[in-house]
Amino acid sequence: MSNLIRGLMLATAGLTGFAARAADTMENAYWNLPKGVTDISNEVWHLHMAAFWVCVAIAVVVFGVMFYSIFAHRRSKHPVPATFHHSTTVEIIWTIIPFVILIGLAVPAAGTLIKQYDSRNSDLTIKITGYQWKWQYEYVGEGVSFFSTLDAKSNEARQLGSGIDPKTVPHYLHNVDNYLVLPVGKKVRFLLTSNDVIHGWWVPDLAIKKDAIPGFINDMWTQINEPGIYRGQCTVLCGRDHGFMPVVVEAKTEAEYAAWLAKMKGGETVAAAAPAIATDAAVDAPAAAEPVVAEPAAPEAAPVEVAAAAPAAAPAAAGPNGEKVYLGNCAACHQATGAGLPPTFPALTGSKVVAGPAAGVITQVLKGKNAMPPFAQLSDAEIAAAVTYVRNNLGNKVGDTVTADQVKKLR
Amino acid sequence: MAKTHDHSHAHGHDHAHDHDDHHHGPDKGVMRWIKTTNHKDLGTLYLWFSFIMFFIGGLMSLVIRAELYAPGMQFIDPEFYNQMITLHALVMIFGGVMPGFVGLANWMVPMMIGCSDLALPRVNNWGFWILPFAFTMLLSTLFLPGGGPAGGWTLYPPLVLQGGASFPLTIFAIHMLGISSITGAINVVVTIMNMRAPGMTLLKMPLFVWTWLITAYLLIAVMPVLAGAVTMLLTDKYFGTSFFNAAGGGDPVMFEHIFWFFGHPEVYIMILPAFGIVSTIIPTFARKQLFGYDSMVYAVASIAFLSFIVWAHHMFTVGIPLAGELFFMFSTMLIAVPTGVKVFNWLATMWRGSMTFETPMLFAIGFVFLFTIGGFSGIMLALAPVDFQYHNSYFVVAHFHYVLVPGAIFSIIAAIYYWIPKWTGVMYDERLGKIHFWLSAIFINVTFFPQHFVGLAGMPRRIPDYAVQFTDFNVISTWGAFLYFIAQFIMIYNFLRCAIWRKGMVPATSQVWEGAHGLEWTVPSPAPYHTFEDPPHVGDEPAAAH
Amino acid sequence: MATHAAASDPSNRRYFVPAPSAWPFMLTVALGTILYSVSMYLEERHPGPIPFVLGGALFFYIVFTWFRGVATESETGQYSAQVDRTYRLGMSWFIFSEVMFFAAFFGALYYARELSVPWLSGEGSRVLTNEVLWPAFENIWPTNGPAAIGGDFKTISPWHLPLINTLLLLTSSVTITFAHHALKEGHRRATILWMWATIALGAVFLYFQASEYIEAYHELNLTLNSGIYGSTFFMLTGFHGMHVTLGTIMMISVTGRLMSGHFKPESHFGFEGVAWYWHFVDVVWVGLFIFVYIL
Ligand code: HEA
Ligand code: HEA
């Protein structure tokens, strides 16, 4: 017996030693949680490893006993079973020990959690709005705002039967047209909400993940220590293209960040797949608040800070290009050709609704219907352009021109 | 079988006065199955149904795994992928695991407590026959324009409200499943409270009966809540209510609270009967009484109680206030304590026993080993600050498949190997059983272990396509899934031999397993159509011997 | 087939085992037909009224037959004390499941009043939700939410019809108890009279409830669309009303049985089950009166 126990102990020690050596390589392997680039992500990583090793230790003991018993107490070796079936003492012991272990895990976890919840004293605030299926970032108080959508290459490669090998696409599905640019060393607070359904914003290297809930604001914060590009994606099932709405954060040094911001404010629009509503916060921001079926609450009065700081850069005289608006917003479902993806996403080519009264089409775009999200975030002019485009292209020939005023009336 | 008399039609329901009604066999043909009120018939029906559903759900999981075999969309549309995961989960949970356990309860509870049938046999028939109708409704959505439900099995609004024709059918199917579960649960509770043979005191009941009693309470408490939640979804979509719409003063997150108030107890509904099965099988093959019978019962009761106050651990990232977050983190972690007691008691039962390793025992040991691994990842998930990283990643998928597949499903398989000789009167093929176990145990790990890694590396769940760095583990996982699925055909063959192609199979004795205790082993194999029309007397030996 | 020999002696049999029955299957057919046609209707696929009507008719027919069958079994003395306990336990747990169903809606009401509406108006940790998304929204109950869904509405004062309804239901709880006592003492006529009194109270309650709804829709602009207030108000009172209707129908059938001589002073679970159900409906109403109307 004592031999066996010694053997067991030796085995355990051996295992632990092996584990310790393996640990170093394992802990940093790409298939472990990343340590990340913030203080919090480091803490979280240590908690994760602590919990992991606790589980490993318990597993070694529990499974050790189990396999020893399987080996030593099989009938051919141990023909006469013992008869004990009760012992209050051991039961109390094995109730208390796990309890103590759990307290050991709970205390540091609570500490980290409290820090994660403390978003006070931030240096800058960014409002993130989820859309089916893209993100909008607004630099609150800076008047900078843009959409961030899956990059064109990935988007092409991910189509069924595209014939493009994803391995040849850089950062396949983890790349966007416009990065969220952040300064390092600054405490950044995020305000999260959604325009349609629930989305989730996650960047593993920052160890932050939160749900974007329509009609509510969630907040979270981060402070990045190293410049770099950090990638993640939407984590709450949000419909057909849930798998295709990545999050990419680029952390720049303060000076670079300031330069970038200045350039953005310079009125230069971001080359967005979603057409340039870039600095036009006054137009689009409040609408973001509008959940599925809502009448707009009091959109005009909305986000004070944003609106105030936004240079009222009205769309250029020529007006937005209908085709561009269509490709940026509608083609994801109705396809660039207008053929749609029936049965869920109807074809616009030859659609009775499209050919019907303009008001019907405008309302559908403004309010959405079933799986079609509302597009109230687009400006009147953009919707007018898109509807005109749809009614006169993609194989349709209505022949009228929808005006921004018509849209405005139907809002 | 008495073929001579068949007078059930003529006599209607007053045949109970019939003097020779012990000859009264079942009806013939399909009508037997449609009209049956016999717990064994219904148990059989439930098990067949569950088996078919496992198969359908398994095929769906293969569609999922095939799509995930390589980055890039392989062969299905993303929308269809979402329908597959939603239906896979609903079919497995409501069609596979729950009816599987109810089928076992139907067969075994009356035999274990020494009574003739469940307390409410006609209600029992109703509870079963709802299922095929409900699932026809649910699965028929796949053939409607727009396809099946695609919002995930958790049905979160507003996404789920975007569904088309599948939406009301899904909701009503869930209502029907709720009726089925509630009637089934009431039946079990009443049977156990009211129909025990004389001398069968509560603390002499086999653990399978105990765990089912507590499971039934959970079902009665939470299924109506789910019914309420989906009703609110229905009215939000069609009748203009604003439960889950902030513009009207509601909150989409409110649905999550109500759903998980049901959903968390639901996951224990899927594991408590499994605990009961394992607590029955291990003592038999260790030839040793179950260690710590009383504390096993208390542990199950505490798990059930705790399951009502931990639901928001599924919602750590929705932005609940700090105090709530802490409360739910602590209460969740507490569940490890009673569950630990169970694991340790199983080990203590094996300890210094005299073990043999027939197929049921192998699956039971496999259960203890792999369920515990699933429990460990559960405890990691319970740590809220770290769950921010794990949440909705494949780490979670790995966690719950470890507790569900080698947990719930292994236990169902173990139970069938264990009791099928009693049901059919013939022994299954032990050699095939062992092969089935080893293949299952290996491939289940091949399938789900890599999902831990890919989750930690950052792959979210519910996506049809992924970034290329996740490829390797997904390839392994897909291989595992296909091989696991194929391995199940060994079991299917084995069981069909027992149930249908019985030629050449070895007849089973009434005792079947030398180490087994309990009333079910006192009747012949196969068990007669009506058992214990006279209650047996249960002696004073502690039933902990079971 | 193998059987215990003793089972052949009916005096010896301990258990009531009903014969095979097609009722449950048919009930499911009916239920499935109803739900399928309602689904199609909701999705504007216009299945026409026929499947719905057929399903409904079959449903009521089976329910009626099933209950009549049970009543016959009971009256012909096939039920032992054990079966009686079975029904008692079964009914209690069924009522418990109903309690949990209402709990979901009461929970929604609680959530709206204590959490979501305060959050939308900026209380607690959610200041920003209000500031950024719903400025000017204040936490006052009743509310139809920050977007004022459904437009301005007025609420029903608890001290008119609802108060009367409360008194009606409370009284009906008393009258059904009188009926029960009378039955136990063997005064059948009195039992029947008290039962009709109870049914009348239930019916008047339903009438008032209906006129309250009509007033709400036509004069107060309080509808299912009136934001979270309208939602919780109508869903809670509506499901309660459905249960009152069901309870009243059950009481009518029990009274019919009483009038045709069913039930004995010492054994009458069919009656008691209905009485329990009625008390449950009553208790739910008191909850509604307090949490929906007054508070
Ligand atoms: C049978 C089903 C089942 C069971 C039994 C469990 C058991 C547990 N689960 Fe799991 N869970 C699911 C099914 C189940 N779960 C499902 C389906 C989901 C996902 C749903 C969805 O989103 O779709 C989920 C998700 C889930 C989450 C949410 C993750 C997320 O979405 O972010 C969490 C978080 O806390 C969690 C925790 C736990 C815990 C703590 C246990 C505990 O009960 C485990 C306790 C067991 C042990 C710990 C092992 C044995 C104990 C010892 C040997 C004693 C010593 C141990 C210690 C001291 C650690 N589960
Ligand atoms: C009990 C529940 C259960 C079971 C058994 C399974 C079994 C399997 N599951 Fe599933 N799964 C879920 C519950 C379950 N799953 C849930 C709840 C989700 C979340 C859905 C969502 O996100 O909404 C999910 C999601 C899910 C995903 C993630 C999808 C995504 O997020 O994108 C994947 C991916 O690999 C997967 C794979 C598998 C595989 C390969 C199996 C294989 O094990 C399948 C092989 C199994 C069989 C073939 C059955 C064998 C058993 C028998 C035949 C029993 C015999 C019985 C009798 C004789 C009575 N499942």
Ligand code: CUA
């Ligand atoms: Cu957005 Cu998922």
Ligand SMILES: [Cu+2]
């Ligand atoms: Cu849970």
